[in-house]
Amino acid sequence: MDEYYLSTDHMTVGYNGKALIRDIALQVRRGEILTLIGPNGSGKSTILKSLIQQLKLLGGTVYLDGRVMAKMSEKEISTRLSVLMTERIHPELMTCRDVVGTGRYPYTGRLGILSAEDRQKVHEALALVHGEDLADRSFTEISDGQRQRVLLARALCQEPEVLVLDEPTSFLDIRHKLELLTILKDMVRQRQLAVVMSLHELDLAQKVSDYVVCVHGSVIARYGPPEEIFTSDYVPTLFGVTRGSYNAEFGCLELEPVRGTPQVFVIGGGGSGIPWYRQLQRKGIPFAAGVLQENDVDYPVAKALAAQVISERPFRPIGEEAFKQAKAILETCNQVLCPLTEFGPMNEPNRALMDLARQNGTLKLASMG
Amino acid sequence: MKHAHSRYCAAFLLLAALLVVFLVWNICAGSVSMSPGELMRILSGQEKGGTNSNIVWNIRLPRILAAILLGGALSVSGFLLQTFFANPIAGPFVLGISSGAKLAVSLAMIFLLSRGLTADSLVLILAAFLGAMLSMGFILLISQKVKKMSMLVICGVMIGYICSAVTDFVVTFADDSNIVNLHNWSLGSFSGMSWSNVKVMFLVVTATLILTFLLSKPIGAYQMGEVYAQNMGVNIPLFRVLLILLSSVLSACVTAFAGPISFVGIAVPHLIKSLFKTARPILIIPACFLGGAVFCLFCDLIARTVFAPTELSISTITAVFGAPVVIYMMIRQKGKAM
Numbered sequence: 001m002d003e004y005y006l007s008t009d010h011m012t013v014g015y016n017g018k019a020l021i022r023d024i025a026l027q028v029r030r031g032e033i034l035t036l037i038g039p040n041g042s043g044k045s046t047i048l049k050s051l052i053q054q055l056k057l058l059g060g061t062v063y064l065d066g067r068v069m070a071k072m073s074e075k076e077i078s079t080r081l082s083v084l085m086t087e088r089i090h091p092e093l094m095t096c097r098d099v100v101g102t103g104r105y106p107y108t109g110r111l112g113i114l115s116a117e118d119r120q121k122v123h124e125a126l127a128l129v130h131g132e133d134l135a136d137r138s139f140t141e142i143s144d145g146q147r148q149r150v151l152l153a154r155a156l157c158q159e160p161e162v163l164v165l166d167e168p169t170s171f172l173d174i175r176h177k178l179e180l181l182t183i184l185k186d187m188v189r190q191r192q193l194a195v196v197m198s199l200h201e202l203d204l205a206q207k208v209s210d211y212v213v214c215v216h217g218s219v220i221a222r223y224g225p226p227e228e229i230f231t232s233d234y235v236p237t238l239f240g241v242t243r244g245s246y247n248a249e250f251g252c253l254e255l256e257p258v259r260g261t262p263q264v265f266v267i268g269g270g271g272s273g274i275p276w277y278r279q280l281q282r283k284g285i286p287f288a289a290g291v292l293q294e295n296d297v298d299y300p301v302a303k304a305l306a307a308q309v310i311s312e313r314p315f316r317p318i319g320e321e322a323f324k325q326a327k328a329i330l331e332t333c334n335q336v337l338c339p340l341t342e343f344g345p346m347n348e349p350n351r352a353l354m355d356l357a358r359q360n361g362t363l364k365l366a367s368m369g
Numbered sequence: 370m371k372h373a374h375s376r377y378c379a380a381f382l383l384l385a386a387l388l389v390v391f392l393v394w395n396i397c398a399g400s401v402s403m404s405p406g407e408l409m410r411i412l413s414g415q416e417k418g419g420t421n422s423n424i425v426w427n428i429r430l431p432r433i434l435a436a437i438l439l440g441g442a443l444s445v446s447g448f449l450l451q452t453f454f455a456n457p458i459a460g461p462f463v464l465g466i467s468s469g470a471k472l473a474v475s476l477a478m479i480f481l482l483s484r485g486l487t488a489d490s491l492v493l494i495l496a497a498f499l500g501a502m503l504s505m506g507f508i509l510l511i512s513q514k515v516k517k518m519s520m521l522v523i524c525g526v527m528i529g530y531i532c533s534a535v536t537d538f539v540v541t542f543a544d545d546s547n548i549v550n551l552h553n554w555s556l557g558s559f560s561g562m563s564w565s566n567v568k569v570m571f572l573v574v575t576a577t578l579i580l581t582f583l584l585s586k587p588i589g590a591y592q593m594g595e596v597y598a599q600n601m602g603v604n605i606p607l608f609r610v611l612l613i614l615l616s617s618v619l620s621a622c623v624t625a626f627a628g629p630i631s632f633v634g635i636a637v638p639h640l641i642k643s644l645f646k647t648a649r650p651i652l653i654i655p656a657c658f659l660g661g662a663v664f665c666l667f668c669d670l671i672a673r674t675v676f677a678p679t680e681l682s683i684s685t686i687t688a689v690f691g692a693p694v695v696i697y698m699m700i701r702q703k704g705k706a707m
Contacts, residue, residue, distance in 0.1 A: 054596055078602030089594040090455070092648040102593050105586070105601035111651055112586030158601070 005030045005065060005194040006051070006081070006162045012059035013043065013050040019058050020046055024220055026213060028194045030161060033184070035205045036198040037229075038215035039239050044198035045086065047215065048166050051196065052083050065161065078106040082158035084151050084165040090140055096150045097135040100125055103157030125157040126150075129183060144171035152180060156187065163187075165197035169204065177201070181208050203251035206230045214238050245304045254304035255281060262288035262307050265326075265333040265357070267350050272339040273298040281305045288333065290326040291318045291350055316346075323349040327356065336362045377652055380644050384659040388437075391666035395433050396425060398674050431562040433666065435570065439559070439623045440633060440665025441658035442574045444641075445581060446619035447634025448657045452588055452650075453612050454512065457698055458522055460634030461620035465528030466504045467631075470624035471555060472532040472539075473500025479543045490569045490625065497621035504528055505617055556682035557628035559669050566626055573622045578658060581615050585650035588612070592648060630665075631684045632691025637661045639698055664690075 007027040014020035021043045028034040036044045049055040051062060053069065062069040065080055082103065091099060103125065104118040114122070126132055129149040134142060139150065148171055155163055163184075169177045181204060187193045199205040205212060205226070212229040214222040216238050222229055229235075235246040243256045258280070264287040266276050273289055274297075280287045289302035290310030302309045310326040312318045326349075330336055336357035343351040357363035397403045401424055403411075411422045447460040454464075461467045477496035481487070511524045536555055581588075587608050590598040599605050623630060641660045642648050668686040675681070 052600065054599060074599070074602040074604050078600060081600070083596065083600045085596050087594055087596050089597065091592050091594075092457070093642060093646060094592070094648065098647075098649075099593070102590060102597065102601060105590055108586070110583065110586065112589055113651070154597075 003066065004028060004063070006196060007063045008051070008060060009063065010060035011047075011050065011057060011062060013046050013055065014058050015046070015055070017058065019218075021215065021218055021220070022059070024060070025223075026051075026196070026220075028162070028196055028211070030192040030194045031188055032210040033188055033195040033197070033208055034211045034213065035209035036196075036213045036215055037202060037205050037238070038221075042215040042217075044215050045166050048085075048164055048196070048198060052081065052085075052164050053077070054085075075106055078158065080161045082155040082160035082163055084148075084155045084163070084168055086166045086170070092140075094139050095136050096131060096139050096142065096146075097122060097126065099139045099150055100131075100153045100157050103154040106158065121157055121159075122153075125153040128156060129153045130179070145173060145176045148172055149176065149180065152183065160193070162194040162196065165195065167198055167200060169199060169201060177204065184208070202230065202235065202246070202253075206251045247300050247304065249300060254301065257281065257305045257307055258284050258286045259307055260286035262286050262329060262333055263335065264288070265290070265330045265336045266302075266306075267336065267338040267340050267353050267357075268292065268298045268302070269296050269340050269347055269350065270342060271297045272341065274301050276337055276339055277301050277305045288326075288329045290329070291322045291347070291353070293318075293346070318347055318349040323352070326353055330357060330362075331360070334362060335364050336360075337364055373647070377645060377647075381656065381659070383644075384656060384663060387663045388659060388666070391663055391670065392433060392437075395436075395666055395670050396429050398670060399424070399429065400677055427564075431564050431567045432559050432669070434567050435562040435626060436559045436665040436669045437662040438567070438570050438574045439627050439630070440637075440661040440663075442570075442577070442619040442661070443623045443630060443633045444637035444657045444661030444664070445578060445654060446616045446623070448638040448650075448653060449581065449588070449612055449616035449619075450634070451638060452591055453609070453616070454521065455592075455594070456521065457639065458635055458695060459525075460632070461501075461616070461623075462529070462629060462631045462634055463522055464504070464508050464525035465532060466501045466508070466525075466617065466620050467624050467629040468529040468532035468536070469502075469504025469507075470497035470500040470621045471629045472536045473497055473503070474625055475536045475539055475555060479539060483543075490566050493625040494569070494573060494622055497625035498618060500532075501617040501621040501624070502613075504532065505613055509613070554628045557630045557684040558672075558680070558682055559627050559665070560680065562626070570622055570626055573618065577615055577618050577622075578654075580611075581619075582651075582654050584608075584611060584615070585654055588650040588654075592650075627683065629684065630687055632687050632695060633661055633664055635698070636687075636691035636694035637664050639694055 004027040008024055011024040012019050012022045024047060026034060036047060038044055046055065050057055064072065064077065069077065100122045101114055104114055104121065105112065108114060108118060126135055129152050131149050131153055134146055134150060148168060168180060172180060184195060185208060188195055209226050212224065212226050213220055214229060221238060230248050230251065232246055232248040245254050247254060263285055264280055266273050266287055266289045268289055269292055277289060286307040288308040289306040291312055292299045292302060292309065293312050293314055293316065295314035299311065308329060310322055312322045330353055338354045340350060354363065393405060396408055397405060401421060403421060407421065411425050443461065450459040450461060450464060451457055473496045474493055477493060507528055508525055512521055515521055540555060587603045590601045590603050591608065595605055637660045638657050641653060641656045645652055645656060668683055668690065672681040672683050672686045
């Protein structure tokens with residue numbers, strides 16, 4: 001089981017003899033998902049196309065099932081590897097069932113006539129992607145998301161050991177994104193498939209991948225398990241993010257904060273402040289947030305969006321120093337919001353802040369809208 | 370599934386029936402018309418040596434068989450080219466392949482005739498094939514530069530015009546009494562077929578068709594686009610060469626014997642696919658052959674009889690019936706991948 005099913009050795013890829021990325025070493029075992037991430041135009045698709053021999057290698061070797069792939073026959077490859085690429089296809093007068101049926105190509109005879117067993121497999125593959133109702137529809141008339149599912153069924157119908165997918169989730173809505181990745185995950189577990197794919201969605205890549213390859217510049221910038229790749233520092237660097245930030249814990253993106261002197265002070269905590277942070281950021285009003293323990297669920301969002309955050313160390317009651325600091329800022333703000341309703345030994349000073357604002361007449365009712 | 374099967378059977382039966390009807394009609398109709406009864410007697414050999422028997426055996430039958438073989442070849446060739454270029458309005462005529470073949474054949478004819486030699490049909494096929502390959506080569510070069518399908522077709526039409534212009538030029542200045550023949554041929558016609566012509570075209574066309582039919586599986590895969598075809602295990606470079614060779618041989622054979630015939634290669638595959646409601650090569654290749662045969666028999670019947678004794682060129686008729694189909698397709702294609 002420790003054998004790599006698909007691997008590359010010093011693979012160099014590019015177009016028309018011009019090398020784009022050099023010395024690529026990818027390895028994927030059966031039962032694993034390897035995901036390529038990286039900015040647009042970084043060469044993810046080029047790597048995948050080279051891997052499946054659609055582009056000529058400019059150097060190095062691809063090994064499939066322990067053998068040099070370039071020396072294998074088309075048929076040997078087709079029964080081991082299948083693909084789902086981004087190329088738009090316009091198969092004329094073909095139903096979705098016909099399209100899925102083309103996955104059986106390597107197994108049919110000279111004239112390509114499907115046997116009863118083949119048809120059963122087509123049916124199963126369609127059922128797997130919840131596409132039974134699409135079977136008799138014309139492939140050119142269904143939506144992009146449905147097409148993607150049908151093409152996945154086609155790829156699975158080919159009974160591969162390794163699946164190569166180029167941005168399989170583009171065009172899909174969230175439900176179908178999750179469904180598609182769930183199907184993939186299931187296939188990987190049940191059939192011990194190896195999967196190599198590129199993904200745009202970092203949050204999904206983080207959750208679904210066993211290994212992540214970061215494509216950036218002329219080499220593979222990083223390679224490792226998602227825990228090592230998806231850090232709040234590295235991801236913005238990989239994508240050259242200059243505005244906004246990336247939150248590794250939630251795998252989510254935040255827009256950049258509104259900078260300036262805080263006009264509004266939000267007394268939050270326990271998730272109560274998050275909708276207000278977002279609303280103020282949207283409206284372009286600089287705000288301060290506090291006092292939050294650094295392990296509070298509000299904290300990362302406040303950190304990303306607020307002009308200023310007054311915080312206390314994790315698991316500590318709010319101390320004198322944080323309170324003073326918050327008080328100072330609160331008194332310069334002409335509005336104070338307090339969506340926080342729960343007070344206890346850990347955040348008692350926040351109640352004091354609220355009372356202070358009420359005395360000053362700056363406390364506004366925290367109701368949305 | 371059952372529904373589809375009965376549809377295919379019905380469609381094949383319809384094509385076969387039409388073929389028989391036009392076959393009989395073609396034999397009977399003409400400057401000398403015959404009753405089906407008389408025809409039966411001639412064909413069964415009861416009436417030998419008569420004028421009518423002569424007309425049937427030596428003039429009409431070879432011509433009809435030529436129309437069947439060449440019409441079928443032309444539409445299969447069109448189907449192959451459409452698959453190759455993933456373009457529904459590709460065809461040997463539109464892409465200039467027929468015109469390339471025509472040019473090569475006229476040059477060969479003039480060259481041979483000027484030396485007092487007769488043009489052997491195999492030599493003509495060879496010349497046509499070379500001409501077809503030359504045009505095809507140009508088209509392939511262009512197709513690597515321009516990805517837009519409509520541009521490719523326009524380039525093909527231009528190549529066609531250039532070849533036709535050169536052909537006209539050569540024909541105009543050729544000093545031979547056979548020029549009349551050459552002129553007729555260069556417009557496209559099934560007239561003047563001999564049994565030996567038919568024999569050669571039968572061999573070439575059937576051999577090519579059998580090969581084409583055996584390729585239906587990869588052709589079907591290729592309809593899914595090159596990326597997926599390769600993933601299914603098709604050897605793409607080899608397959609592309611085969612497809613080009615087969616379609617060129619078919620259209621070259623047609624041009625060598627009957628001259629350039631327009632629109633059959635586009636209109637017939639389209640009509641057949643609409644009739645069958647599928648593009649599966651295993652069905653469409655034989656159906657295209659039948660359909661092309663029927664279409665050409667029908668057009669030749671009109672060409673021969675409507676303005677008799679004046680005979681129209683076959684392309685005139687095929688254009689009248691074929692061009693509207695093509696225009697309709699282009700309108701439907703609009704907004705899609707054009």
